[in-house]
Amino acid sequence: MKGVTALSSNYELYADLSTKMMEVIGRFAPEQHIYSIDESFLSFHHCFPAIVDMREHGALLRRTVWKECRIPVCVGMGETLTLAKIANHAAKKIPGYQGVCVIDNEPERIDVLKQLDAADVWGIGRHISARLKHMGINSAYSLAQYSPQQARWDFSVEVERTVRELNGISCKGWDAARTDKKQIYSTRSVGERITDIASLQQALSKHAGIAANKACKQHSLCRVMLCFASNSPFDDQPASFRSVHYFPYPTSDSTQLVKIASEATSQLFKPDVRYYKIGVGLIELVDGRHEQLDLLNSNSGNDKLMQVFDALNDKYGTDTLFLGAQGIEQKWHMRRDMLTPQYTTKWRDVPVIKC
Template sequence: MFALVDANSFYCSAEQVFRPDWRGKPVIVLSNNDGCVVAANRQAKEAGIEKFKPYFQVRQQCEQKGVIVCSSNYELYGDLSDRMMQVIGRFAPEQHIYSIDESFLSFHRCRAIPNLSDHAQALRRAVWKECRLPVCVGVGTTLTLAKAANHAAKKISGYKGVCVLDNEQERVAVLSRMDVGDIWGIGRRITERLKRQGINTALQLSRQVPALMRREFSIEMERTIRELNGEVCKGWDVARADKQQIFSTRSMGERIVEEECLRQALCKHAGIAAAKLREQGSVCSTLMVFAGNSPNDDSPKSFKQIHRFAFPCDDTAVITSAVSALVPYLFREGVRYYKVGVGLIELANGKHVQPDMFNSQPGNAKLMKAFDGLNQRYGSEAIFMAAQGISPKWGMRREFLSPQYTTRWGDLPVISC
């Protein structure tokens, strides 16, 4: 059996953890630079707030309905997600973290659990008690059925946050009430094709001939149908392949019009990309730096530069120095820069790089180990390269940012007795 544990409106729930007075009230979370609504809890949806709508279009509606508006607090969400996953992982011998708010569990390598429903309820209570995050649990004989069960636990009344598909009657009951577009892996275009053929529910799809659907759609469709019927066809990779390219990009909260500000922004992204590079144990041979204004501007402009290292490296100082040297080739007077980024391409495994007998390897491995260790211990950017600036004016606009309660000393909650 497999289980899928999914947090309910995770971003909104995370905002409510340290604000109990917000529980039961409508909450939305905005995207980068407070652009669009990316998360809305049930109360906000009932108030008529739609996801992915630009905030300026719903601002007045939020004010009228008393909707609490939050900017994206990624530091808080990431830390609470880590804590939640640690609690979830205690309830099964195998865990696969699927996303920031979803985790698969496998019960195949453990003793038989007498009552999976009680086990799932205990999991929900533990996550709420230790993290104050509401989750739903779906259990099924395959990953796709676990996803379907989770959908039922969250959307179909009567399940109270837990759904276990361990018999044919329950499986048919859930799939018959599930839209075909809600099946894991079935996208919008495929949904439209299926509905044109009269396949509207998950149960109807499960009763199609797998081989015929494979010829008409793909092998993934065949696997999905077989999984809906309890045949295990999908799994998760125990070891993930290393990324072949690493990018760090961002749209600016304030337009950049000065060369030094552009240098600081690019150097910051160089540091982010270099940290990701070392995290997966890779080195970089080629660096790409780009910057431009908005494609919606009257005169869209974009600039790009490539730098090739004489020897593959992963040192933040070396990469930052190379980025800084390219800035004069990217900057143009009069251009109001909106989006910048750094890309590390042509990556290789750091353990298998052939050293050069006649040239020393650039960078300082011991320094970078200490650099990463301090940032892991004391929080992101506890130390950083001065080239990225101390108080940047170009940072992401987050007018409704809540405190970073768990990752910033100054934001620790204070209790007065």
Template structure:
């Protein structure tokens, strides 16, 4: 059996962990530079405001409903995610972290005496007791069905308390009959539209389709999805999250940038992010692209330029990527331009085991140094250790006007309790 454990409205729920005063209030979390809405708790969703819309357009409407606004506190979210995963890991011999707010558990040869539903509730209670995050649990015989069970526990009538278990053909059909095809893991909106034209309107009809026909019509991934919906495990841990073919880090400036130093610092910061993400998936960068542009909504002053740096030997060493960023800044910067956004992207990646080294490479890899830096940043919080080239508290950094304290990663923000 497999279980999917995922946090409910993770960003919004994380904001409530150390601030009990807002636990019963509608909470809205904004994206980088406080531009758009990226997360809402259930109370906030009841206002009718949609996610991913520009914040300035609904600011007054949210204020009328008494919504609490928060900027994205990535340092807090990352730390709470780690704590949540540590608690969940105790409940199964194998765990696979799928994203910041969800993970899979595999129970090989294990059946709880209390039953799967009670066991799922034990997981939910443990996470709430130790981390104060509400989570949902879906349990089934395959990862795809576990995803479907998780969906049912949160959204489908007849299931409640945040948990659903698919342990019989009857329950499987009951859940899949109520699921739209686009809600099935591995089926996006485009594939769902094509399925609709074929007369397949829900997950149960998809499960009843011929796997071979789905492979011929779509791909082997859709065939696997059909087989998984019928209880046949087709996905291994390594396949539930494939390595990215490209990695990008981009961001609009919090303030206008007109000088070379600020532009160079921003490109170095993005290069550092790309390197860390590449190492996380055991990849190396063969080619990296840097860019910067002015505000596209001011066409009379618009400027955009990019350049590509290719490495003789693929690398994930941050220092090498930062050197490339420094060279790129010289090519991209133009006096008189008001830069609005910059970024870096690894456009060609190679898995570490396939790297062809060069005996005469003048820039050898330093995996021990990079591993040490990654370890420190995981333990003490993101950006604890980094390259000086990205600057220290630069003025152009991301605008976060509604940022909550970083309770678990900054000494100055540790909650203070007065005992009287």
């Protein structure tokens, strides 16, 4: 295709830029909650002295991030998390706000809500918005006019909270801003097709380790693990295989998960299949902070080992320590032949200017 530039994903660069951006944003308020790689909440409730002009403060934040990171951002402010998200959406989509929207009075709240669809509201997914549309609730303002009690009856307590938040009543805190995932997956298309059982075992083990690390970070344990492998859907004979394992005790222990993934290889491997996509899913997750211990569980002593394992990788970099089953020479690993330079993390990629 003419005029199209294909580039490989540069995760290291994205993570470094995100860290820098979040550090700059965090200077503008006493409390910060990082919601995702490109989104952050700030709380101004305990500012001293109080900020007089919130719009100017938001504009200053936006200018500073651009000056120090060269990343364009939009700023939305409101009395609740949901209104702040609505304001941020308005700052992006409505040109008149020029990247900064502050909902700090009733006329402003009503005006913004009337300009946005109910589907634009944080927490209102595709299925809920379709039902709302069928009920004649099309705009965010119409949703705000919905009876909170009726919203709970018709949908759920989460929709009720959303309605209350749209009306300036705070119902969600930092912890509720991003709930733990109910399922965790690690999956990737390989750079070089897998045709031997050893490489398939390594790939499955690698993804089991990644999924285990994600589960540990949100303090979750899994009851069921799904391993799957397939060739390309564009092959002459598409083929997909899966294996499900049920654990007697919930776990996020990398050694256990990698062991099961390795054992599943024999069920998934077929000699005539050129595997293209490999993955592992942890499903039926439970909160590890409220785990009920069992005297008969022989694997419960690995928690401290896994904590040290993860701490060393967090400090010295991904895969500083890894299980041998994941392999060393991973020829199947995702190809990134068209990777952009990592200017901020590797000396060799720093541009050289000769005068």
